[in-house]
Amino acid sequence: MYNVTSLKAEEFISDEEIQATLAYADANKDNVALIDEIIAKAKERKGLTHREASVLLACEIPEKIDEVYTLAEQLKKDYYGNRIVLFAPLYLSNYCVNGCVYCPYHAKNKHIARKKLTQEEIVKEVTALQDMGHKRLAIEAGEDPVNNPIEYILECIHTIYSIKHKNGAIRRVNVNIAATTVENYRKLKEAEIGTYILFQETYHKKSYETLHPTGPKHDYAYHTEAMDRAMEGGIDDVGLGVLFGLEMYRYEFAGLLMHAEHLEAVHGVGPHTISVPRIKHADDIDPSVFDNGISDDIFAKICALIRISVPYTGMIISTRESQAVRERVLPLGVSQISGASRTSVGGYAEPETEEDVTSAQFDVSDQRTLDEVVNWLMKMDYIPSFCTACYREGRTGDRFMSLCKNMQILNCCHPNALMTLKEYLEDYASEETKKIGMALIERELENIPNPKVQRIAREHIHDISEGKRDFRF
Ligand code: SF4
Ligand code: SF4
Numbered sequence: 230m231y232n233v234t235s236l237k238a239e240e241f242i243s244d245e246e247i248q249a250t251l252a253y254a255d256a257n258k259d260n261v262a263l264i265d266e267i268i269a270k271a272k273e274r275k276g277l278t279h280r281e282a283s284v285l286l287a288c289e290i291p292e293k294i295d296e297v298y299t300l301a302e303q304l305k306k307d308y309y310g311n312r313i314v315l316f317a318p319l320y321l322s323n324y325c326v327n328g329c330v331y332c333p334y335h336a337k338n339k340h341i342a343r344k345k346l347t348q349e350e351i352v353k354e355v356t357a358l359q360d361m362g363h364k365r366l367a368i369e370a371g372e373d374p375v376n377n378p379i380e381y382i383l384e385c386i387h388t389i390y391s392i393k394h395k396n397g398a399i400r401r402v403n404v405n406i407a408a409t410t411v412e413n414y415r416k417l418k419e420a421e422i423g424t425y426i427l428f429q430e431t432y433h434k435k436s437y438e439t440l441h442p443t444g445p446k447h448d449y450a451y452h453t454e455a456m457d458r459a460m461e462g463g464i465d466d467v468g469l470g471v472l473f474g475l476e477m478y479r480y481e482f483a484g485l486l487m488h489a490e491h492l493e494a495v496h497g498v499g500p501h502t503i504s505v506p507r508i509k510h511a512d513d514i515d516p517s518v519f520d521n522g523i524s525d526d527i528f529a530k531i532c533a534l535i536r537i538s539v540p541y542t543g544m545i546i547s548t549r550e551s552q553a554v555r556e557r558v559l560p561l562g563v564s565q566i567s568g569a570s571r572t573s574v575g576g577y578a579e580p581e582t583e584e585d586v587t588s589a590q591f592d593v594s595d596q597r598t599l600d601e602v603v604n605w606l607m608k609m610d611y612i613p614s615f616c617t618a619c620y621r622e623g624r625t626g627d628r629f630m631s632l633c634k635n636m637q638i639l640n641c642c643h644p645n646a647l648m649t650l651k652e653y654l655e656d657y658a659s660e661e662t663k664k665i666g667m668a669l670i671e672r673e674l675e676n677i678p679n680p681k682v683q684r685i686a687r688e689h690i691h692d693i694s695e696g697k698r699d700f701r702f
Contacts, residue, residue, distance in 0.1 A: 230243065230245075231243035231245060231246035233487070233490055233491050233494045233495075234491070234494045234495050236454065236457055236495070237450070237454075238449060238450040238452075238453035238454050239434065239450065241487065241488070241491040242432050242453060242484050242487055242488060242491075243487075244433075244434060246487070247432070247480055247483045247484060247487070250279055250280050250283050250483045251283065251287075251479055251480065251483065253280055253283070253284070254280070254283040254284045254286065254287035254479070255287055257284045257287075258284065258287035258288045258289065259288070259290065260284075261290070261293070263284065264284065264285065264288055264290070264293050267281045267282075267284060267285060268285070268293070268296055268297065268300065271297075271300055271537040271538070272300060274304065274307075274540055276537075276538055276539055276540060277486075277534075277537060277538040278486070278490065279482075279483045279484075279486035279487045279490065280483075281538075282482070282483075282486055282534050282537075282538040283479065283482065283483050283486075285297055285534055286479055286482055286530065286531070286534055287479065294530065297530070297533050297534065297537065298529075298533050298561065300533075300537050301532070301533035301534075301536040301537050301561045301562050302560050302561060302562075304536055304537055304540045304562065305536055305560060305561065305562045305563075305564075308540055308541065308633065309562075309564045309642070310612075310642060310643055310646075311610055311611050311612055312564075312611065312612040312613075312614045312616075312642055312643065312646040313559065313563070313564065313565065313566055313606055313611045313612070313613055313614065314365070314543075314564060314565040314566075314614045314615075314616060314646075315363070315365070315565070315566060315567070315568050315599070315602070315603070315613055315614065315615060316363070316365040316366060316367055316403070316565060316566075316567055316568075317358055317361075317363045317365075317366055317367070317567055317568065317569065317570055317577075317599075318366070318367045318368075318369055318405075318547070318567055318570050318571075318572065319354060319355070319358065319366045319367070319368050319369065319389075319577075320368075320369050320370070320571075320572065320573060320574045320575075320576070320588075320590065321345070321346050321351070321368055321369065321370040321377070321381075321382070321385050321574070322344065322345035322346065322370045322371060322373070322376060322377045322381075322574060323341070323343055323344060323345075323370075323371050323573075323574050323588055323590070324343055324345055324371050324373040324375075324376035324377055325371025325372055325373055325444075326371075326372055326373050326374070326444045326445070327371070327372050327407075327441065327443065327444030327445065327446040327447075328441060328442045328443035328444050328446075328447075329430070329440060329441055329444075329446065330439075330440050330441075330442070331430075331440065331472065331474075331475060331508055331514055331519065332511070332514065332590060333511045333512035333513055333514050333589075333590065333591075334371045334590060336443065336444065338512065338513055340513075341512055341513075341588060342588040343588070344573075344574035344575055344588050345376055345377065345381075345574070346385070346574060346575060348384065348385070348388050350575055350578070351385055351388045351389060352388065352392055353575075353577075353578035354575060354577045354578050355388075355389050355392045355394075355399060356392065356394045356397075356578075357577040357578045358399070358577055359392065359394045359395070359397025359398070359399065360394070360395075360397065360657070361569055361577075361598070361599045361600075361657065362397075362599055362600075362603075362615065362653045362656065362657035362658075363399070363568075363599065363615070364397075364398065364399060364400045364401070364615040364617055364649065365399070365400065365401045365403070365423070365615065365617055366389065366399050366401070366402050366403065367402075367403040367404070367405055367426060367567075368382070368385065368386070368389070368402055368403070368404055368405065368406075369405045369406070369590070370382060370405075370406050370407075371407075372406070372407035372444065372445060372446060377406075379409065379413045379416060379417075382404070382406055382417070383416055383417070383420050386402050386404070386417075386420045386421075386422060387420065389402055390402065390421070395656070396652070396655075396656045396698055397656075398699070400617035400621060400699075401423040401617035401620050401621070402421075402422055402423060403422065403423045403424040403425070403426055403468070404417055404422045404423075404424075404425050404426065405425075405426040405427065405428075405468075406427075407427075407445070407446065408427060408445075408446070408451055408452045408455035408458075409455070409458075410458065411458045411461045411462045412462070413462070414458055414459045414461070414462025414463070414464050415462040415463055417462070417464065418462055418463040418464050422464070423466060423617070423620045424466040424467065424468045424501050424502060425456075425459045425464045425466070425467050425468065426467070426468035426470070426502070426504065427452075427455050427456065427459075427467070427468070427469075427470075428469075428470040428471060428472060428504065428506065429452070429453065429469065429470065429471050429484070429485070429488065430471060430472045430475060431471060431472065431475045431476040431481060431484075432453075432471065432476070432480065432481055432483075432484025432485065432487075432488070433476045433477075433480055433481075433484070434449050436475065436476045437449045437452075440475060453488075456469070456488070456492060456500075457492075457495065457496075460492070460495075460496045460498075465496075465498055465625050465626025465627070466501035466502075466620070466625050466626060466629070467492070467500055467501060468500060468501055468502035468503070468504060468545070469485060469488055469489065469500045469502070469503050469504070470485075470503060470504030470505065470506060470545075471484070471485055471505075471506075472506050472507070472508055473505065473506065473507045473508070473521075473523050473528070473531070474507050474508035474516060474519050474521055474522045474523065475508065475519055475521060476521055477521055478521065478523050478527060478531065482531060482534070485503065485535075486538055486539070488500070489503070489539055489542065497627055498626045498627045498630050499539060499541070499542055499630070500539070500542050501542065501543060501625075501629070502542060502543040502544065502545050502564075502565065503535055503539065503542050503543070503544055503545070504544075504545040504546075504547070505528070505531065505532060505535070505544065505545070505546060506547060506549055507522070507523065507528065507549060507550070508522065509549050509591040509592055509594070510591070510592045511589060511590060511591040511592055512589070514591075525554055525557065528554070528558070529557055529558055529561060532544065532546075532558045532561045532562055532563065533561040533562060535562065536561060536562025537562075541630055541633045541634055543564040543565055544562050544563045544564055544565070545563070545564075545565045545566070545567075546558060546559075546563045546565075546566050546567075547566070547567045547570065548566075548567050548568070548569075548570040548572075548593045548594060548595040548596075549591060549593070549594060550594055550595065551594040551595055552594075552595050552597070552605070554594075555595060556609070559609070559611065566602075568597070568599045568602035568603070569597065569598050569599040569602065570593055570595075571589075571593075572589045572590045572591055572592075572593055573588040573589040573590075574588050575588075576588075576589070599657075600657070600658060600659050600662050603650075603653065603658065603662055603666070604659075604661065604662045604665060607662070607665050607666055607669050608665065610669075612643075612646045612647065612650060612669065612673060613646075613650055613653070614642070614645065614646030614649055614650060615649035615650065615652065615653055616642065616645040616646055616649050616701070618641060618645045618701035618702065619641070621701065622701065640677075640678070640679055640682060640702070641702045643673070643676065643677055644677055644682055644683075644685075644686035644689075644702055645701055645702055647670050647673055647674060647686060647690065648686060648689050648690060648693065648700050648701070650666055650669075650670060651666075651670055651690050651693045651694075652693055652698055652699075653666075654666040654667065654670075655693060655694065670690060674686060674687055674690070682702065685702075686702075
């Protein structure tokens with residue numbers, strides 16, 4: 230029985246409800262009156278339910294799809310402006326006891342190089358990341374109670390925050406580790422993490438169990454209910470995601486929105502971010518064996534529909550996607566991207582060569598340096614942002630959401646983006662990037678609506694040229 234407020238996975242992600250949603254979507258995919266009604270609701274910025282959004286996903290009427298794209302672009306501009314927040318993943322350990330069939334870290338893979346960073350190696354990795362200009366990391370580790378216990382993760386977070394190299398600092402550590410206990414989530418919260426991210430992989434229970442044949446991750450309910458435990462442990466920013474390609478994308482899309490609705494209904498705050506990874510080639514993983522792969526067109530449609538369905542939720546796209554795909558979906562609602570990522574353990578301080586036995590989790594499509602990514606974003610008139618202000622000002626969970634819903638966040642994000650970009654340009658950028666960036670900052674300062682905020686931002690940007698750092702609104 231579907232029950233959005235139930236704490237049981239099979240009730241808030243009810244298979245019956247998803248099947249009924251898909252049937253409803255099929256029955257109404259040409260129902261222009263209903264489609265117009267749904268788009269009109271989205272225009273009022275009220276978001277969409279999983280049923281409404283699923284009708285639009287099933288709809289193939291070109292003019293209606295164009296309306297969805299136009300609306301997604303508009304909402305992106307209104308809520309996020311033209312800033313794009315940058316981050317990098319940091320792989321701590323690829324020891325893993327699980328048997329996920331789509332990931333090369335699965336326990337049965339005996340030939341992949343297993344690595345776990347020591348604290349000294351973390352210092353090297355983080356120094357290399359700071360030297361690129363990164364301020365925000367997402368740490369990743371396989372599930373292994375012996376090699377990667379929570380104490381190890383906590384120690385790593387502590388080390389990362391403590392490294393101050395030249396003007397560098399990691400100001401926000403987001404965490405992507407296996408589902409765990411309320412007690413462990415509480416410890417992560419105390420370690421001052423930003424967002425806790427856990428991909429569902431697939432919401433389809435039977436497929437989930439087949440794709441995770443062994444290990445603790447096999448338990449669908451324990452995995453699916455993890456975000457409720459995280460919130461119970463005090464983490465109020467959580468990030469959802471599915472691995473598109475494993476199951477039918479329409480099923481996953483409905484499940485993803487149902488999960489968001491559940492968090493909002495139970496905890497009063499929806500997901501902070503949604504990630505949209507697609508399955509990629511890696512070591513012994515061939516994506517073509519998964520027959521639910523989605524085309525770039527469907528991928529773009531999903532991004533646009535997420536944007537209009539949950540307008541206040543950030544959307545993340547990684548270097549799994551090529552430059553061309555990233556260019557296509559950025560205007561449709563993506564608010565965060567990774568840049569210059571290494572998906573192997575220890576890959577920043579000592580990049581792996583082709584001859585090495587790779588320890589990467591997936592092949593990176595976008596191989597550019599951070600400077601190239603920053604330069605590319607600015608040439609498309611985006612403001613690359615290294616902002617971490619909200620979490621450090623305690624604007625998390627519902628406090629963040631209410632700011633966002635009132636569009637107040639634009640009064641913070643825009644100047645914060647410009648100030649952190651200025652830091653990047655001063656400390657890490659190439660001459661060409663610096664030149665483009667300085668001109669962009671000058672132009673964009675004019676766009677800060679509040680004169681007082683504009684004046685203070687100008688002063689801070691001047692102070693950054695004089696060597697001061699870490700200003701924020
Ligand atoms: S997806 Fe995560 S849990 Fe599964 S094998 Fe890979 S690292 Fe382990
Ligand atoms: S001000 Fe807050 S919401 Fe805006 S970019 Fe910074 S951290 Fe993100």
